Amino acid sequence: MEIPSVIAQRRSLLLAACALPVALWGCNRGxxxxxxxxxxxxxxxxxxxxxxLLADYPGPKAQIHYADAAAPVFFCDTVEMFSALLRPEQVRPVRAVLTQDMAHADWNQPRGHWFDARSGFYVAGSKRHGSMGPTFASFAAEAEARKFATEHGGKVLRFADVKPEMADLGGGSQHDKHM
Known part of the structure; x- marks a missing residue:
């Protein structure tokens, strides 16, 4: 075997080894x-x-469209959406994350007004509750989120500002009046 061909083979293997993680990362971005x-x-x-049943409860709903599934997965609350996305074991490739713009949807019976959740603004800690108690009120526009926070309290956050510990599912039963 000639030295130049060994070097060429090693170079090809090295490039292939480097390309695989990049390709996988690209697939996982959604x-x-x-x-x-x-x-x-x-x-x-x-x-x-x-x-x-989502229709039975107030507050913003969410849906995640995974790359490996034909139908979306629904959540009756944005806290659940964040919990699903921010869990360390979440490794499924995501095509889209949608939630409702509460500047336009009726809080008590939200329908329609879906937008890309990753581009949204969220109000944490408001007086308004969703299906599981305290929730992240979702808005497509920052000005609408700030208006909501002025009226109902809370802090305005961007999607990337929400941390896993903020998406706590443990308190929902404390706020459920039907239990």
Whole structure:
């Protein structure tokens, strides 16, 4: 075997080894290129976490479109959405994350007004509760989030500002008046 061909083979293997993690990272980012359309909830739509009927509860809802699934996974609360996305074991590639713009959706019976959750603004710690008690009120525009925080209290955050410890699912039963 000639030395130049050994070097060429090693160089090819090294490039292939480097390309694999980059390719996998690209697949895991969720950038499929195709726009994902929101799926509207209906009276039978249930939450992936707890089986609750989304239509029966107030506050913003969410849906995650995974790359390996045809149908979205629904959440009856934005806290559940953040919990699902921020768990360390979350490794499924995500195509889209959608939530409702509460500047336009009715808080008590939210329908429609879906937007890309990753571009949104969230109000944490307001007096308004969702299906599981305290929630992150979701808004497509920062000005609307700030207006909501002025009226109902809370702090305005960007999607990236929400940390895993803030998406605590432990307190929901304390606020459920039906239990």
């Amino acid at each position: 950038d499929s290129g195709a726009a994902v359309k929101a799926v509207e909830i209906d009276p039978a739509t249930t939450c992936d976490f707890d089986g609750m």
